[in-house]
Amino acid sequence: MAKRPLLVGNWKMHGDGGDLAVIVAIGEAARRHPAVDVALSLPATLIDRARRVCPGLAIGGQDCHPEPSGAHTGDISAPMLREAGASLVLLGHSERRQDHHEDDALIAAKLRAARAAGLEVILCVGETAEDHAAGRSAEVVRGQLTLSLAGMNGQGIAIAYEPVWAIGGDRTPEPKEVAAMVGLIRNTVAGARVLYGGSVTPDNGEALFVDGGIDGFLVGRQSLDADAFTAILKLIDGTAR
Numbered sequence: 001m002a003k004r005p006l007l008v009g010n011w012k013m014h015g016d017g018g019d020l021a022v023i024v025a026i027g028e029a030a031r032r033h034p035a036v037d038v039a040l041s042l043p044a045t046l047i048d049r050a051r052r053v054c055p056g057l058a059i060g061g062q063d064c065h066p067e068p069s070g071a072h073t074g075d076i077s078a079p080m081l082r083e084a085g086a087s088l089v090l091l092g093h094s095e096r097r098q099d100h101h102e103d104d105a106l107i108a109a110k111l112r113a114a115r116a117a118g119l120e121v122i123l124c125v126g127e128t129a130e131d132h133a134a135g136r137s138a139e140v141v142r143g144q145l146t147l148s149l150a151g152m153n154g155q156g157i158a159i160a161y162e163p164v165w166a167i168g169g170d171r172t173p174e175p176k177e178v179a180a181m182v183g184l185i186r187n188t189v190a191g192a193r194v195l196y197g198g199s200v201t202p203d204n205g206e207a208l209f210v211d212g213g214i215d216g217f218l219v220g221r222q223s224l225d226a227d228a229f230t231a232i233l234k235l236i237d238g239t240a241r
C-alpha cells in the first residue's frame with residue numbers, strides 16, 4: 001500500500017528570527033497540500049517560535065542526546081525538544097557522523113531516547129564517495145541500518161537515504177540507483193517510509209520521486225527558500241496520486 005508522502009526540510013545551522021516569514025510561508029503551503037506530511041527540522045533556537053507562528057506545521061530538531069538530562073554541556077535531550085514543540089528529530093545525519101564522529105551505536109542510543117520521548121525519527125543513512133566508487137554502497141547502508149536500529153522495528157521511524165557525496169553539491173545518483181537502495185531499505189526495515197536526500201531541487205525532484213520509488217524527500221538548501229520548497233511539495237503532491 002502506498003504510504004503518505006513525507007517532505008522534510010533540514011535547515012542545518014541556518015536561520016534566525018528574521019526567517020519566521022519563510023516558516024509561515026512553508027506552513028501555508030503545507031496547508032494547501034494536506035495529502036503530503038510536511039515538516040521542518042530547525043535549529044533548536046527556532047523551534048518554539050516556529051510553533052507559535054505556525055501551529056499546524058510539524059517541527060523537528062536535528063539531533064538529540066541519548067540521556068534525558070545530565071551534565072552534557074551544549075547538548076539537547078529528546079524530552080527538551082519535545083517540550084519546545086518538536087514532534088520529530090533527525091538522527092545520524094552524515095554531518096553529525098563526520099563532524100562529531102557519531103557511530104551507529106551512539107545513533108542507536110539516541111534513537112531509543114527519541115522514541116521514548118515520543119518523537120518520530122528520521123534516521124539518515126548513506127555511503128561516502130569512496131564507498132560508492134568501491135561498489136560498497138549496499139553493504140554500508142545495510143550495516144548502518146542494522147546497527148543503528150539495533151532490533152527496533154520501523155514504528156515511528158522514517159529512513160532517509162542520503163549518499164554523502166550527493167549532499168550539499170549538485171550531483172545526485174541516478175533514480176535507478178536510488179530505487180535499488182530503496183528496495184534494500186524496505187527489505188531491511190519493513191513499514192518505514194523511505195526518503196531520499198542530497199541536492200534535491202524542483203528540477204530533479206520528479207525523476208527521483210517517481211523512478212526512485214521513494215515516499216518523499218529530506219531537503220537541505222532548497223528548504224531555506226519557501227518558493228523552491230513549495231515547488232518540491234507541489235511535485236510530490238502532483239505525482240503521488
Ligand code: PGA
Pocket residue numbers: 010162166167168169197198199200218219220221222
Ligand atoms: P542538500 O542537503 O539538499 O543541501 O544537499 C540535504 C541534507 O543534508 O539533508
